[in-house]
Amino acid sequence: MSTTAHSMLLETPNTPLVPRAIDLPDPTGHQVLLRVLACGVCRTDLHLVDGELPNPKLPIIPGHEIVGLVVAAGPNAQRFRLGDRIGVPWLASTCGECEYCRTSRENLCDDAGFTGYTVDGGYATHALADERYCFPIPQGYSAVDAAPLLCAGLIGYRSLKKAGDSERLGIYGFGAAAHIVAQVAGWQGRRVFAFTRPGDTDAQSFARDLGATWAGGSDETPPEPLDAAIIFAPVGALIPYALRAVRKGGTVVCGGIHMTDIPSFPYDVLWGERTLLSVANLTRADAGEFLALAPQVPVHTETTAYPLAEANEVLARLRLGGLRGAVVLVP
Numbered sequence: 630m631s632t633t634a635h636s637m638l639l640e641t642p643n644t645p646l647v648p649r650a651i652d653l654p655d656p657t658g659h660q661v662l663l664r665v666l667a668c669g670v671c672r673t674d675l676h677l678v679d680g681e682l683p684n685p686k687l688p689i690i691p692g693h694e695i696v697g698l699v700v701a702a703g704p705n706a707q708r709f710r711l712g713d714r715i716g717v718p719w720l721a722s723t724c725g726e727c728e729y730c731r732t733s734r735e736n737l738c739d740d741a742g743f744t745g746y747t748v749d750g751g752y753a754t755h756a757l758a759d760e761r762y763c764f765p766i767p768q769g770y771s772a773v774d775a776a777p778l779l780c781a782g783l784i785g786y787r788s789l790k791k792a793g794d795s796e797r798l799g800i801y802g803f804g805a806a807a808h809i810v811a812q813v814a815g816w817q818g819r820r821v822f823a824f825t826r827p828g829d830t831d832a833q834s835f836a837r838d839l840g841a842t843w844a845g846g847s848d849e850t851p852p853e854p855l856d857a858a859i860i861f862a863p864v865g866a867l868i869p870y871a872l873r874a875v876r877k878g879g880t881v882v883c884g885g886i887h888m889t890d891i892p893s894f895p896y897d898v899l900w901g902e903r904t905l906l907s908v909a910n911l912t913r914a915d916a917g918e919f920l921a922l923a924p925q926v927p928v929h930t931e932t933t934a935y936p937l938a939e940a941n942e943v944l945a946r947l948r949l950g951g952l953r954g955a956v957v958l959v960p
């Protein structure tokens with residue numbers, strides 16, 4: 630085994646990632662060392678690079694949709710065998726002791742670690758992870774196709790659960806998470822109404838291809854009132870639009886880690902027992918449920934793979950918008 634790993638490292642927010650060789654770390658405790666096969670690119674990575682997330686570890690290797698092979702294990706790591714193909718999601722560790730951890734809400738843990746944010750992630754040839762927060766990758770998915778399941782899929786699924794028992798579901802922002810959630814929602818018998826940037830007819834036809842009942846611009850009124858809506862786009866101005874699109878008693882779920890400020894809006898937009906909430910992180914239970922569900926649907930991820938060395942170019946394209954499905958880096 631080579632003793633050097635290669636990474637794309639963020640030294641300071643608002644600067645490009647730099648290629649950097651790092652010593653191959655030895656796993657300790659419950660850690661496993663993975664040879665990275667693929668790492669998905671999430672909008673959260675862009676928020677990190679753009680300095681929109683508070684207090685990242687710096688320097689940091691981004692990336693929290695890691696699919697890799699176990700190549701070494703710490704003394705307490707017994708869950709996987711060498712050669713197993715496993716996934717590493719955003720939730721890297723929890724304290725296990727705070728009131729959230731003790732009440733099945735470890736996604737809200739006061740002292741959680743996050744992959745590619747507070748601990749190094751998967752924009753690299755190798756990555757360390759605590760095996761207790763990793764998951765076997767379902768068979769039938771290539772490493773590239775499985776990578777987006779690990780955040781776009783998991784946190785998208787948690788957002789979908791928060792949307793409740795809604796038959797008419799709006800989705801604002803039709804990127805990596807939406808393209809997975811739309812498939813699960815359709816399989817559950819919901820009808821999906823997809824909202825894209827105004828005029829983005831490519832994204833609208835992509836949404837229809839994935840079974841959306843209707844697709845239009847985020848400034849449009851859907852043809853019928855919605856029971857719930859999920860906002861994946863990091864745009865606070867969409868909240869009043871989504872609240873207006875849902876019926877009385879409807880729910881609007883904000884599925885992203887960062888949003889621009891929400892403009893003020895009249896109370897009658899929220900009135901009528903509408904609910905507005907955010908989704909934060911994931912629990913391991915979410916991951917277990919979703920990774921069991923994905924092959925049943927089956928969720929088909931639409932992915933484009935790029936070499937790890939092109940991470941900066943890929944992030945620039947994500948910033949501009951217009952990418953179809955999910956993008957994945959391959960070392």
Ligand SMILES: [Zn+2]
Binds near residue numbers: 723724730735738
């Ligand atoms: Zn905790």
Ligand SMILES: [Zn+2]
Binds near residue numbers: 671672674693719781
């Ligand atoms: Zn993510």
